Structures are given as structure tokens and as C-alpha cells.
């Protein structure tokens with residue numbers, strides 16, 4: 001809480017990935033949109049939220065780019081060294097957080113809406129239950145089985161339809177109590193469980209996690225197509 005009684009949260013931004021699937025010369029968070037890197041756009045969105053007190057950015061040990069960004073001088077930004085996998089980077093950030101509730105947000109989701117962030121925080125704190133922004137599935141969903149021997153390019157055969165009303169795409173931010181999330185990530189890593197997002201660690205640790213529907217344009221920039229789409233949405237010319 002600040003002096004006016006408003007809840008304030010620390011945000012952890014894992015930004016230590018190399019972005020192999022993008023295949024660019026620099027990690028994808030440093031590719032530019034509208035003259036700014038994706039990481040700068042993302043951090044500016046977070047800092048624009050009145051509920052955010054500080055943003056802890058987990059960076060690769062060899063990151064030569066972050067210090068060159070104007071936003072790195074903002075006193076509300078703290079940096080730390082990330083780890084080998086995303087949950088290691090998130091844990092490194094959590095060690096520097098102080099607020100009872102925290103948010104975790106991917107560095108490569110610059111289109112997140114501050115209104116969605118406020119909606120998520122309000123829903124979690126009011127219900128005293130952690131949660132995530134998520135987008136409802138709109139396409140028909142197919143469970144497939146690969147067919148073909150090793151070495152061949154597998155043919156994917158549809159096994160069955162999945163009930164799309166019950167399926168959501170997990171986005172970020174994800175909002176949890178700091179101590180519970182720290183313990184859940186520790187335990188999942190110790191047990192060698194796959195942790196693709198914070199909610200998966202919380203679920204494995206037995207905590208309930210709620211879905212808060214969010215805007216579908218809050219996608220993770222992963223491929224060149226995503227970059228072109230983000231550029232178009234930001235009203236920019238598509239980068240080559």
C-alpha cells in the first residue's frame with residue numbers, strides 16, 4: 001500500500017531469453033518497433049500503471065544492450081541476472097521483490113493493456129486468489145497424434161476435437177502472492193517439473209489460479225509474423 005491506501009505491486013520481467021525461434025541477430029526483446037525496442041515498449045506500459053511500484057528486469061549475464069536504453073535510467077527499474085530457463089529468471093527477480101502481491105510479465109508482450117493489468121490485480125486481490133490474464137479459444141481445437149516412423153516427417157492425424165469453451169490461452173501478466181509463488185517455483189524446479197508459466201508452478205503446488213479474460217492482442221512476440229503483426233497494430237511500417 002502507498003500513503004493514499006492504493007495497493008502497489010512489484011513486477012518481475014524475465015528478459016534473459018535469446019529468442020532462438022525468431023532467428024534474429026539480437027535477442028527478440030531488443031528488436032525495434034516504432035523506433036523503440038520491444039523491451040522499452042513493454043517496460044513503459046508497466047510503468048504507466050498506477051498499481052506498479054517497481055519493475056525488476058532479469059537480464060542475461062552477457063546483455064550489452066540494456067544499459068544503452070533511456071528507460072534503464074528510470075529509478076523504478078531494477079536489474080538482476082537471469083538464469084538458464086525462464087523460471088530461474090523469474091525466481092532471480094522475485095528475490096528482489098518486496099510487495100505481498102507480485103506480477104510477472106514477459107518482456108516480449110509490449111501490447112499489454114494497462115486496463116487489463118489493473119483488472120487482473122483487482123480480481124486477484126478482491127478474491128484473495130492468484131490469477132492470470134488469458135484469452136478464450138475461438139478456433140475449433142484438435143488433439144493430434146503424429147503418424148510415421150522416426151526420421152520421416154510426421155503426418156499429424158486428428159484424434160479428437162477439444163471443448164473450446166473450457167480452453168484458454170495463458171497470457172501475462174500473472175499475479176500471485178510473492179511468497180507462495182517463490183515456494184511454488186522452487187519446488188517445481190527441484191522436482192524437475194516443466195514450468196512454462198507461473199500458473200503451472202502454482203497449480204502443481206496445489207494453489208487455485210483464476211482466469212481473468214484479457215485482450216487477445218496481448219500476444220507474445222515469438223516469430224517474424226508476430227513482429228509484423230505487432231508493427232501493424234502499433235501503426236508502424238513492417239520491419240524487414
Ligand code: C5P
Nearest residue numbers: 014015016017083084085086089107108
Ligand atoms: O522463450 P520464451 O518466448 O518462452 O520466453 C518468454 C520470456 O522469458 C521472454 O521475455 C524471455 O526473455 C524470458 N526468458 C528469460 N530467461 C530465460 C529464457 C527466457 O528471462 N532463460
